[in-house]
Structure formats: C-alpha cells, structure tokens
Amino acid sequence: MAKKLSLSRPAGTLAIITSVFLTLLSVLLAAGFMILLGSALGQALSGKSFSGQLSGLIVLAIGIGGSEGTRIAIEQRSVHKEQVALQSRLLRSYFHQGPGVLARRRAGSLVDMITSGTEKIQRYRQAFLGSMIGAMLSPLLVLVIMALFVDPWCALILLAFVPLVPLFIFIFSKLTRKVSSKSRRRRNQLAAAYLDAISGLETLSLLDATDSRGQELAKAGEENRLSTMRLLAANQLILLVIDLGFNLLLLTCGFALTLWKVLNGSWGTDITVIAPVVSTLGLTLLLLEPMNKIGAFFYAGMAGMANQRLVRAFLSGKAPSRPQHKPGKEALLTPENTVAGGRQTRSEDAAADMGDGQDLGNDRNRDANQDSRIEDGLDSDQDLGAESDSPDLLLSMRGLSFAYPGGKPVLSELNLQIKSGEWVAICGASGAGKSTLMELMKGNLLPRKGAIYLQGHLLNAESRDWFRRQSALVLQRTWIFSGTIRSNLMMVSPRASEAQLWDCLKQARLDQEIRSFPQGLDTPVGEDGYALSGGQAQRLSLARALLSGRKLLLLDEPTSQIDLESEAAITQALAEVAKEKTVVLLTHRASALANADRVLYLKNGALEEVTP
The missing domain is CATH 1.20.1560.10 (ABC transporter type 1, transmembrane domain)
Structure with a gap:
C-alpha cells in the first residue's frame, strides 16, 4: 500500500x-x-x-x-x-x-x-x-x-x-x-x-x-x-x-x-x-x-x-476530474494544438495589442457614475422619440459627443447610419474610442451630446434596457461557462431545439468539429472553455449570440486573440451571418475587412469612410 x-x-x-x-x-x-x-x-x-x-x-x-x-x-x-x-x-x-x-x-x-x-x-x-x-x-x-x-x-x-x-x-x-x-x-x-x-x-x-x-x-x-x-x-x-x-x-x-x-x-x-x-x-x-x-x-x-x-x-496529481471527451483529428484539444490555436493568450489578455480591453473596463467603471435609474419592461412599440427616417435604417447616430467626467472628448460630433442587413467594419488606433463607441451602440453608455436611434427609438436612461436586449455583443474574450457545449448555448434560449442548436453552430462554422467529439453537444468544456481551442471558444461565443435571435450583432475584436486558421473560419462564419443579421465589427486586422460592406476609420472622435 x-x-x-x-x-x-x-x-x-x-x-x-x-x-x-x-x-x-x-x-x-x-x-x-x-x-x-x-x-x-x-x-x-x-x-x-x-x-x-x-x-x-x-x-x-x-x-x-x-x-x-x-x-x-x-x-x-x-x-x-x-x-x-x-x-x-x-x-x-x-x-x-x-x-x-x-x-x-x-x-x-x-x-x-x-x-x-x-x-x-x-x-x-x-x-x-x-x-x-x-x-x-x-x-x-x-x-x-x-x-x-x-x-x-x-x-x-x-x-x-x-x-x-x-x-x-x-x-x-x-x-x-x-x-x-x-x-x-x-x-x-x-x-x-x-x-x-x-x-x-x-x-x-x-x-x-x-x-x-x-x-x-x-x-x-x-x-x-x-x-x-x-x-x-x-x-x-x-x-x-x-x-x-x-x-x-x-x-x-x-x-x-x-x-x-x-x-x-x-x-x-x-x-x-x-x-x-x-x-x-x-x-x-x-x-x-x-x-x-x-x-x-x-x-x-x-x-x-x-x-x-x-x-x-x-x-498527488490525481484530482477528481469530470469526464472529458477524446477529440478526433479535427478537434484542437491537446496542449500543443491549444497553443497553436491562440489559447496561450488567455494569460495575455491584459496586454492585448489593441488595448481596447482596458478601455472597455474603464468605460464600465466610469459608467457607474452615470444616471442608473433604468426602467424594465419597455415595449418595442413605445414612443421613445422615434425619428422619421427610411424604414430600412436600423441604427443612427447624430452629432454624437462623449467624454468621461474630467477627461478629454472621446467622440466629437460623430455621425453614423447603418442599414438593416449591412456589415460595417470600424477600425482605428488603440485608444481612439472604438470600444466606447461600441458601448454606446449597446446602450451601456449614454451620450453627453447628440442622439442615438435604434429601430427609430431614442436611447436614454429609460430605454437603455430595451436597447441592450436588441443586440448581441461578442467581445474579444467572452466567458465560456463550466458545463457542456449544450448548456453554454441554451443559457440564452432554454427552450431551443436540437435542430436550432446545430443550426447556430453551423452558422458559426463549428458544427463539424462538435460532431467529431464523442459526446457531441454534451462535451464538457472545462473552466472558461479550457478544453477548447481559442478559435473554438470564440466561435462557440458567436453561436451563442446567434441563438439569442437578436438582429444586431456587435463584435469587438473577435479575431484578435486567435490564430489565422481560426480567424479565417470566423470570417467565413460572419460572411454567412451577415446575410441575415446586421453586423458591426471593430477590428484592426485587414483580413477581417475584406467582406465588409463599408469600412470606417475612427480618428479624432469622428468617422471617416475608407475603401475596404
């Protein structure tokens, strides 16, 4: 013994x-x-x-x-x-x-x-x-x-x-x-x-x-x-x-x-x-x-x-473990493949080359000082100050200005119009305010000056909860919860059918890899998705956002932390998704701009349209 x-x-x-x-x-x-x-x-x-x-x-x-x-x-x-x-x-x-x-x-x-x-x-x-x-x-x-x-x-x-x-x-x-x-x-x-x-x-x-x-x-x-x-x-x-x-x-x-x-x-x-x-x-x-x-x-x-x-x-290194699947040839689950898949950047997120993750955290901290009197249960048919524009206009920003308390203006007199079904890519230097702009689109921040309209409804303190429910936001590092692939998907749609789960995985270009796992949708993903590669985790986050059924998809540097192969898979997935969704993509990678309908460059608080 x-x-x-x-x-x-x-x-x-x-x-x-x-x-x-x-x-x-x-x-x-x-x-x-x-x-x-x-x-x-x-x-x-x-x-x-x-x-x-x-x-x-x-x-x-x-x-x-x-x-x-x-x-x-x-x-x-x-x-x-x-x-x-x-x-x-x-x-x-x-x-x-x-x-x-x-x-x-x-x-x-x-x-x-x-x-x-x-x-x-x-x-x-x-x-x-x-x-x-x-x-x-x-x-x-x-x-x-x-x-x-x-x-x-x-x-x-x-x-x-x-x-x-x-x-x-x-x-x-x-x-x-x-x-x-x-x-x-x-x-x-x-x-x-x-x-x-x-x-x-x-x-x-x-x-x-x-x-x-x-x-x-x-x-x-x-x-x-x-x-x-x-x-x-x-x-x-x-x-x-x-x-x-x-x-x-x-x-x-x-x-x-x-x-x-x-x-x-x-x-x-x-x-x-x-x-x-x-x-x-x-x-x-x-x-x-x-x-x-x-x-x-x-x-x-x-x-x-x-x-x-x-x-x-x-x-003794024999800690009780939860069942893990043994991947087939197409599954990136070994330590070597995990590193190759860009997962090594889990420990380097704070030092991401774009630096927008830190900006995003600052955005939320500063937003805590804003008016937090938000009312729930806002119906989409309520009169929120609707603007009279073309029926295919989904998102509109007019004369938008924003500055954090005691800070210099981040956005100044910014104008932007996005139509339903359009794919708009926004790029810019680190610290230019891209993540702040994304937070305004999501409704997590309120403008200091100007107006934001979504589906003709004005963003204000009373409508921001409604705004948040209209869009799905995928960050460069989205949390994958302990459990299975199925449970991570169904948290946004508890009554989703098996067919719906596979359909959103197919749109995210992840269905074939999941099918290769012996346990399929019931494959354990580990703490924060450590049983998945970086690309697989990001595509699972994308599939989860698609399953939510929201028409506006906001993507904040979704390919900045993964390898080129995974980036190509996500880019193809986005091209498919853009046929049914309105996509706003923040990125600094040129490869992610190829399929965009429009490319905008954020500089000095304003947007300039450039050729993709």
Missing part, C-alpha cells in the same frame, strides 16, 4: 503529539481528583480533618485547568500556522500542474478546497485529532487507576466496554460517510457554480441570462441546504443512539457495580464506604470521555477526513 501524503509539517505533528499528552495528563489529573474527592468526603463525614485533601483538590483543579488551557492554546495556534502552510503547498502544486488543471476541475471547487477545505482539515488534525487520540486512550488509563486505587474487579468488568468505543465510531462513520460525501460535493458544486457565475457576470449580463443563471444558483443552494440538513439529521440520530445506548449502559453498569459492592460489604459497612463509592462513580464518568468526543468527530472529523482525501488526491 502506498504511503499517504503527510499534510502536516514536523511542527504540526509535534503539536498533535503534545495534544495527546496533555489530554492524557488532564484525564490523569481528573482521575486523581475523583479519588481524592472520595477520600475527602469520607474524611469529612467521619469527622476527621480533610485539609490535606482539600489542598490536593485545589492543586489538581488548577493542574486540570492549566493542562486544558495549554492544549487549547497550542491547538488553535497550530491550526492557523498549519492551514497557511497547507494553503501555500496547494498553491505551489497548482502552479506546478499549470492552469490546464481547470479543464478537469472548476476554479470554484479549487478555491473552496484551498480556503474552507484547508480550514476543516487543520481543525480536524490540529484541534481534534490529538485530543481524540488522547480520549481514546484515556479509558485504559482510568481503569488502571481504578484497579490500583479503588477496586480491580470493577475495573476488569468495565474494561469490557472499552472495545465498544472504536466499534461505535467505525460503524457510524460508515453509515454517515455517504451522506457526508454528498453534502461535501453539494458545497463544492455550489461554490464552483457561484464563482463561475461571478467570473462570467459580464457575459451573463450581455446575454441577458442573469435571471436563468440566478435560478440555477438558487436551485443549487437549496440542494446544498437539504444535503446539509440530511447530514445534521444523521449526526443527531447517531448522537441520540450513543447517549441512549453506550452512555446509559455504561453508567448503569457502573452504578450497579457500586451498589453490588456496597450491599455485599466489600468496601466496608461504615461511613468509610463513601470514598470508594464516590471514586468509582467519578471514574466511571471519566470513561465517557471518548464518547463525548464522538459528537465532534461527526462534525469536525468526517469533514476533515473528506477534505483530506481531496487534498491528497490533488497533491
């Missing part, structure tokens, strides 16, 4: 051993206290002086308090230090294994393991394990003292109960292990789903899928609550059985032995019988110490042991 990985440093192991020693010392002192208490009561009732016993009782009480206080202080200090050490060890292991581990496990489950998981482990190991071992050994120590100082026959009879302690723990740990494991899995799943939703909150908002994902999280939270309640119910049932069974049985036996000894005169017939009676009953109570720890075992022990298994598996 392979040796288990140690999860404690030498200092942590020493703390556990010290805890065992101090627990046994407390039990030893408590046993001495019970014997001395019996002697003191016997002396007092017989009219003799018991000042010596009283002094001894005080010393023993101080000793018990001191040893217990020292043990608790050592355990709590060790919990913190060992947790920090284990967290550092897990982080080093994560960096060693590389970010590809997220293709097998969700980031949320890793975060849960490194935070609350390590806390449960070290509370089990440093604050529970030592005292539990000491408590398990304490009955033997108590019975030895009983045999030496009170009555050997009583000690021998009560010894029969000692093997029942580990037997109880073994049986009930087996009975509750399944319930405990389910509860732990539910907590991990909830943590993973919650972090996944937070990480992809921007995408959820753009896809108008926050409500559906919120309902899924609420369902996961309810399942976690029910799982926790089942675990608590099982634990309480076990504790009830222990109290009614073992504790009551042991106390009854101890009382019966004491009564038998008194009635047959084995301990004498005068007042001196008080000393062995008190000592025997007191020592019998100390025999319950292991069972008193069992309640903590089912709360701290099983949770710590379950997380220990997870951490050991992770450190």
Whole structure:
C-alpha cells in the first residue's frame, strides 16, 4: 500500500503529539481528583480533618485547568500556522500542474478546497485529532487507576466496554460517510457554480441570462441546504443512539457495580464506604470521555477526513476530474494544438495589442457614475422619440459627443447610419474610442451630446434596457461557462431545439468539429472553455449570440486573440451571418475587412469612410 501524503509539517505533528499528552495528563489529573474527592468526603463525614485533601483538590483543579488551557492554546495556534502552510503547498502544486488543471476541475471547487477545505482539515488534525487520540486512550488509563486505587474487579468488568468505543465510531462513520460525501460535493458544486457565475457576470449580463443563471444558483443552494440538513439529521440520530445506548449502559453498569459492592460489604459497612463509592462513580464518568468526543468527530472529523482525501488526491496529481471527451483529428484539444490555436493568450489578455480591453473596463467603471435609474419592461412599440427616417435604417447616430467626467472628448460630433442587413467594419488606433463607441451602440453608455436611434427609438436612461436586449455583443474574450457545449448555448434560449442548436453552430462554422467529439453537444468544456481551442471558444461565443435571435450583432475584436486558421473560419462564419443579421465589427486586422460592406476609420472622435 502506498504511503499517504503527510499534510502536516514536523511542527504540526509535534503539536498533535503534545495534544495527546496533555489530554492524557488532564484525564490523569481528573482521575486523581475523583479519588481524592472520595477520600475527602469520607474524611469529612467521619469527622476527621480533610485539609490535606482539600489542598490536593485545589492543586489538581488548577493542574486540570492549566493542562486544558495549554492544549487549547497550542491547538488553535497550530491550526492557523498549519492551514497557511497547507494553503501555500496547494498553491505551489497548482502552479506546478499549470492552469490546464481547470479543464478537469472548476476554479470554484479549487478555491473552496484551498480556503474552507484547508480550514476543516487543520481543525480536524490540529484541534481534534490529538485530543481524540488522547480520549481514546484515556479509558485504559482510568481503569488502571481504578484497579490500583479503588477496586480491580470493577475495573476488569468495565474494561469490557472499552472495545465498544472504536466499534461505535467505525460503524457510524460508515453509515454517515455517504451522506457526508454528498453534502461535501453539494458545497463544492455550489461554490464552483457561484464563482463561475461571478467570473462570467459580464457575459451573463450581455446575454441577458442573469435571471436563468440566478435560478440555477438558487436551485443549487437549496440542494446544498437539504444535503446539509440530511447530514445534521444523521449526526443527531447517531448522537441520540450513543447517549441512549453506550452512555446509559455504561453508567448503569457502573452504578450497579457500586451498589453490588456496597450491599455485599466489600468496601466496608461504615461511613468509610463513601470514598470508594464516590471514586468509582467519578471514574466511571471519566470513561465517557471518548464518547463525548464522538459528537465532534461527526462534525469536525468526517469533514476533515473528506477534505483530506481531496487534498491528497490533488497533491498527488490525481484530482477528481469530470469526464472529458477524446477529440478526433479535427478537434484542437491537446496542449500543443491549444497553443497553436491562440489559447496561450488567455494569460495575455491584459496586454492585448489593441488595448481596447482596458478601455472597455474603464468605460464600465466610469459608467457607474452615470444616471442608473433604468426602467424594465419597455415595449418595442413605445414612443421613445422615434425619428422619421427610411424604414430600412436600423441604427443612427447624430452629432454624437462623449467624454468621461474630467477627461478629454472621446467622440466629437460623430455621425453614423447603418442599414438593416449591412456589415460595417470600424477600425482605428488603440485608444481612439472604438470600444466606447461600441458601448454606446449597446446602450451601456449614454451620450453627453447628440442622439442615438435604434429601430427609430431614442436611447436614454429609460430605454437603455430595451436597447441592450436588441443586440448581441461578442467581445474579444467572452466567458465560456463550466458545463457542456449544450448548456453554454441554451443559457440564452432554454427552450431551443436540437435542430436550432446545430443550426447556430453551423452558422458559426463549428458544427463539424462538435460532431467529431464523442459526446457531441454534451462535451464538457472545462473552466472558461479550457478544453477548447481559442478559435473554438470564440466561435462557440458567436453561436451563442446567434441563438439569442437578436438582429444586431456587435463584435469587438473577435479575431484578435486567435490564430489565422481560426480567424479565417470566423470570417467565413460572419460572411454567412451577415446575410441575415446586421453586423458591426471593430477590428484592426485587414483580413477581417475584406467582406465588409463599408469600412470606417475612427480618428479624432469622428468617422471617416475608407475603401475596404
């Protein structure tokens, strides 16, 4: 059998051993206290002086308090230090294994393991394990003292109960292990789903899928609550059985032995019988110490042991993984193909050569200071200040100016008209304001001057929610949610049919690759799509936007982070999509301009039309 990985440093192991020693010392002192208490009561009732016993009782009480206080202080200090050490060890292991581990496990489950998981482990190991071992050994120590100082026959009879302690723990740990494991899995799943939703909150908002994902999280939270309640119910049932069974049985036996000894005169017939009676009953109570720890075992022990298994598996490189498909020749899923597919830029997004991602983040931060009084449920037929233009005009910007508070104008007197079914490409230097212009089209920003009309309706604070629902925005890096290809698509259209899913994948030039996967639409994609290449992830985002059914498609540098082959596939997909949609594309790549109906260049806050 392979040796288990140690999860404690030498200092942590020493703390556990010290805890065992101090627990046994407390039990030893408590046993001495019970014997001395019996002697003191016997002396007092017989009219003799018991000042010596009283002094001894005080010393023993101080000793018990001191040893217990020292043990608790050592355990709590060790919990913190060992947790920090284990967290550092897990982080080093994560960096060693590389970010590809997220293709097998969700980031949320890793975060849960490194935070609350390590806390449960070290509370089990440093604050529970030592005292539990000491408590398990304490009955033997108590019975030895009983045999030496009170009555050997009583000690021998009560010894029969000692093997029942580990037997109880073994049986009930087996009975509750399944319930405990389910509860732990539910907590991990909830943590993973919650972090996944937070990480992809921007995408959820753009896809108008926050409500559906919120309902899924609420369902996961309810399942976690029910799982926790089942675990608590099982634990309480076990504790009830222990109290009614073992504790009551042991106390009854101890009382019966004491009564038998008194009635047959084995301990004498005068007042001196008080000393062995008190000592025997007191020592019998100390025999319950292991069972008193069992309640903590089912709360701290099983949770710590379950997380220990997870951490050991992770450190050994055998972390539980979700099923992964084995791609065919056309699937770009190996590390080499992933890099070749442009996925290496996952870690380089902040340094994208266009720099518009940073502009976009700044746009949103500054937009937080704008008027946020937005009303929901705006109907498309409401009068929003419709302009009287040709019926085929979809989007119109007139005299548009925009500047962030305290900043220079980004857009100045900009004019733009886009017809339905038109493909317009907008290019420009980094920082020219392309992403700001896109955010205005989406309705995420409001113009400082001028007007924006979509389908003849004016953009203002009351209509911006309606504006957002009319267009689908695909960024240069859109979040792919943990789950399957199917679940990533259906979050924008929960009732979409199989045919509709394949149709949007076909339009995005991704259907053949998905069909080559053994699990097809049910292929797991990993955390943020790590099981997909950069091009596949971007085309999946495009397919998701198409499935939303919105006529206006806004694309912000969709090919800037992928290889040329994937770019060509997306460009072909856009050429197909443009037959049915109105496309506005922000790009700096010349290859993406070839199929555009018009090419505009953004400079000095205004648009100039150029030849494609």
